[in-house]
Amino acid sequence: MHNLKRITFDPFVMGGNPCIRGMRVTVGAVVGLVAAGYSTADILKAYPYLEAEDVQEALAYAAWRAAEIELPLATA
Secondary structure: OOOOOOEEOOOOOHHHOOEEOOOOOEHHHHHHHHHOOOOHHHHHHHOOOOOHHHHHHHHHHHHHHHOOOOOOOOOO
16 A cells, blocks of 8 residues: 555654554554444544544555455465
């Protein structure tokens, strides 16, 4: 995924986990909130320094990471 503008990786921030714009909010935290039923509006209320685009890009990143990849099986 080459179009990530809001997802950052820094080994000194949250152990190098993917974060939102260098802040200490991980993609996993945002995606977890969505999975728990929180709306984008709920998340933005809880984290007022985030933007709706941050939530959307976190979901896009998670979908990309979870994408199925078919690999051929090795034959003996």
